[in-house]
Amino acid sequence: MNDTTEQYDAIIIGAGFGGLYALHHLRDNMGLNVRAFDGAGGVGGTWWYNRYPGARVDAPSSPFYAYTFSQELVDEWEWKETQTPQAAVLAYLQHFAERTDLLKDIQFETWVSDARYNEASQRWTISTDKGEHASTQFLVCAVGALFVANMPDYPGINDFTGECYHTGRWPHEEVSFAGKRVGVIGTGSSGIQSIPEIAKQAEHVTVFQRTPQYSLPARNRPLSKEELKSYREDWENLRASMRHRGGWPFSTQRRRATDYTPEQRHAIYEELWEQGGIHLSINSFTGVLTDKALNEEVGEFVRGKIREIVQDPGTAAKLMPNYYFGTKRLILDNGYFETYNRDNVSLVDLREDPIEAFTASSIKAKHGEHPIDMLVLATGFDAVSGSMLNLNPQGRDGVTLQQKWADRFDNYLGTTIAGFPNLFMIHGPGAPGVFFTMPLGGELTTAWISECIRHVREAGLGAMEAQPEAEASWDEEINAIANGTLYPLADSWYMGANIPGKPRQFLGHLRGSQYFDRLNEVAEQGYEGFKFEAASG
Numbered sequence: 001m002n003d004t005t006e007q008y009d010a011i012i013i014g015a016g017f018g019g020l021y022a023l024h025h026l027r028d029n030m031g032l033n034v035r036a037f038d039g040a041g042g043v044g045g046t047w048w049y050n051r052y053p054g055a056r057v058d059a060p061s062s063p064f065y066a067y068t069f070s071q072e073l074v075d076e077w078e079w080k081e082t083q084t085p086q087a088a089v090l091a092y093l094q095h096f097a098e099r100t101d102l103l104k105d106i107q108f109e110t111w112v113s114d115a116r117y118n119e120a121s122q123r124w125t126i127s128t129d130k131g132e133h134a135s136t137q138f139l140v141c142a143v144g145a146l147f148v149a150n151m152p153d154y155p156g157i158n159d160f161t162g163e164c165y166h167t168g169r170w171p172h173e174e175v176s177f178a179g180k181r182v183g184v185i186g187t188g189s190s191g192i193q194s195i196p197e198i199a200k201q202a203e204h205v206t207v208f209q210r211t212p213q214y215s216l217p218a219r220n221r222p223l224s225k226e227e228l229k230s231y232r233e234d235w236e237n238l239r240a241s242m243r244h245r246g247g248w249p250f251s252t253q254r255r256r257a258t259d260y261t262p263e264q265r266h267a268i269y270e271e272l273w274e275q276g277g278i279h280l281s282i283n284s285f286t287g288v289l290t291d292k293a294l295n296e297e298v299g300e301f302v303r304g305k306i307r308e309i310v311q312d313p314g315t316a317a318k319l320m321p322n323y324y325f326g327t328k329r330l331i332l333d334n335g336y337f338e339t340y341n342r343d344n345v346s347l348v349d350l351r352e353d354p355i356e357a358f359t360a361s362s363i364k365a366k367h368g369e370h371p372i373d374m375l376v377l378a379t380g381f382d383a384v385s386g387s388m389l390n391l392n393p394q395g396r397d398g399v400t401l402q403q404k405w406a407d408r409f410d411n412y413l414g415t416t417i418a419g420f421p422n423l424f425m426i427h428g429p430g431a432p433g434v435f436f437t438m439p440l441g442g443e444l445t446t447a448w449i450s451e452c453i454r455h456v457r458e459a460g461l462g463a464m465e466a467q468p469e470a471e472a473s474w475d476e477e478i479n480a481i482a483n484g485t486l487y488p489l490a491d492s493w494y495m496g497a498n499i500p501g502k503p504r505q506f507l508g509h510l511r512g513s514q515y516f517d518r519l520n521e522v523a524e525q526g527y528e529g530f531k532f533e534a535a536s537g
C-alpha cells in the first residue's frame with residue numbers, strides 16, 4: 001500500500017452517461033471530494049467502445065437520449081438526426097464533460113483492479129492497474145450494463161488468422177471492408193445495425209444467425225430545427241412526462257385490442273410500422289407484452305413484413321423470429337432485411353447448420369465451409385451483472401461479489417448489495433437500466449444515491465448497508481412484475497440466457513416510473529431495509 005493513499009468522499013468507477021453525471025452532481029451540487037476512474041482513453045463508457053459502423057441509439061433518441069436536468073444544456077446542443085449516431089453521442093458527452101469541467105477529476109486509461117471494504121475504517125480502498133491506491137467513504141459503480149464482451153468459444157476460433165473485431169470493442173482506426181469476405185456472427189442490435197453498412201463495402205458478407213430477430217424500421221431522418229425548438233420550449237413538461245411514462249415523453253395509446261376488428265388492428269399495425277421506431281410496440285394496444293394471443297398477432301404482422309421485404313423465400317424463412325415479440329431487446333434498423341436482397345450477402349441459419357470449427361481462413365459449418373478474410377463478432381455482452389462481477393469488489397468479512405453472486409444477483413433496489421456497505425450501483429441488476437431512458441435513469445438514481453450519502457454524513461453515521469431480508473423481498477417484488485409479462489419466456493440477455501452457465505434471472509425492473517417512486521418512498525420512510533452504523537472514529 002502506498003503511503004500516499006489519496007482520500008476521497010466518493011470514488012466513481014466509469015465515465016459513461018451514469019458516471020459523468022454522478023461526478024458532476026456529487027462534486028458540484030453536493031460539494032464532495034470526488035475522483036472518477038475509467039479504463040478507456042476518454043469519456044463515453046459504452047459509447048466509447050461501441051463504435052462499429054452503423055452504431056446508433058436503438059431507441060427514440062434525439063433529444064431524449066441525453067441529460068435532462070439542464071435547460072441550458074438542452075438549448076445549446078444541436079441534435080441533427082432522430083436516431084442519434086454513436087459519434088454524436090460521444091461528442092455530446094465530451095461537450096458535457098468540458099462544460100462542467102469534469103475532465104480534471106477523471107483518471108482515464110486506469111482500471112480499478114481491486115476494491116475492498118475495510119470494516120474498521122468503514123471505507124473502501126481501491127487499487128488501480130497503475131499501482132495507485134485511494135481510499136473513499138462511498139464507492140459508486142457506474143461500470144455499464146453492456147461492457148463485458150461475450151466471446152464465443154468455437155473450436156479453433158483462435159486459429160483464425162484474418163482480422164477479427166468484436167462490435168463492443170471496435171478499434172478507433174477506420175476498418176476497411178473493401179474487397180473482403182466478412183463473416184458476421186450475431187444478429188442482435190449490433191449485428192443488425194452493422195450488417196447493412198458492412199455490406200455496402202465488402203466483397204461478400206456471410207451472416208451467422210443463431211436467433212432470428214424482430215427488428216422495426218427506425219425511419220431515421222434529420223431532426224428539423226423547428227422540432228428541436230419545440231422540444232426545447234416545452235422541456236420541463238417533456239422531462240416530467242419522461243419521468244412518469246417509463247422514460248419516454250410520448251403518450252402511449254391505451255387502446256384495447258378487443259375493441260377493434262382484426263382488419264382494424266392490422267391497419268393500426270401498418271400505420272405504426274410506417275411511423276417507425278418503437279411505436280408498434282408501445283402504441284398499438286395495451287397488453288402486447290402480457291397477452292400471448294395479441295403478442296402472436298403483432299409477431300405475425302412483423303413476420304409478414306419480413307416476407308414482403310426479403311425476395312428469396314428461403315432466406316426469408318430463415319429470418320422468421322419465433323419467440324414472443326418484444327421479449328428480447330427490440331431492434332430498430334436502417335435497411336436490415338433489405339440487405340438480404342443484395343447479391344453479396346448470404347445467411348447461415350445456425351439452428352440447422354451449426355458452426356463446427358474455425359480454420360485459419362474459414363468457418364466450417366455442418367453443411368459447408370465459408371472462406372472469410374475478416375470476422376465480426378456481434379455476439380453481445382455478459383449484460384448488466386457482468387461488469388460488476390468483473391470489478392469483483394470485496395465486501396464485509398472478505399466476501400467477494402463473485403462469491404455472493406455465484407447463484408443469484410441479489411441486490412436491494414437495484415442500487416445496493418447486502419454485505420457491501422457504502423457501495424452503490426448505477427444501472428445494476430434490479431434497476432430499470434435498459435428498460436428506461438438510461439441518461440435520465442442515471443440522473444434519478446444519482447439523486448437518490450446522493451440523498452443516501454447526505455443522510456449518512458449529516459447524521460454523523462459511518463456506513464449504510466442493505467439487509468438480506470430486504471434483498472429477498474426486492475427480488476420477489478421485481479420478479480412479480482416480470483412474471484406478469486412474457487419477458488421471462490425468452491432466452492434473452494435480460495434473462496442471462498446468452499451466456500453459458502449464467503444463472504437464469506430477470507435482470508431488470510420493468511416499470512421505471514414506479515421504480516423511482518419506490519426509491520423515494522424508501523427514503524421517506526427512513527431508509528427501510530437498510531442498517532446504519534455509527535461512525536467508527
Ligand code: NA7
Nearest residue numbers: 152186187188189190191210211329378379380381493498
Ligand atoms: P445481443 O443483443 O446480445 O446480440 C448478440 C447476438 O449474438 C445475438 O444474435 C446472439 O444470439 C448472438 N450470439 C451470442 N453468442 C453466440 C454464439 N456463441 N454463436 C452464435 N451467435 C451468438 O448483443 P448486441 O451487442 O447486438 O446488443 C446488445 C445491446 O446493446 C442491445 O440490446 C442494445 O441495447 C445495445 P441469441 O439471440 O443469444 O441466440
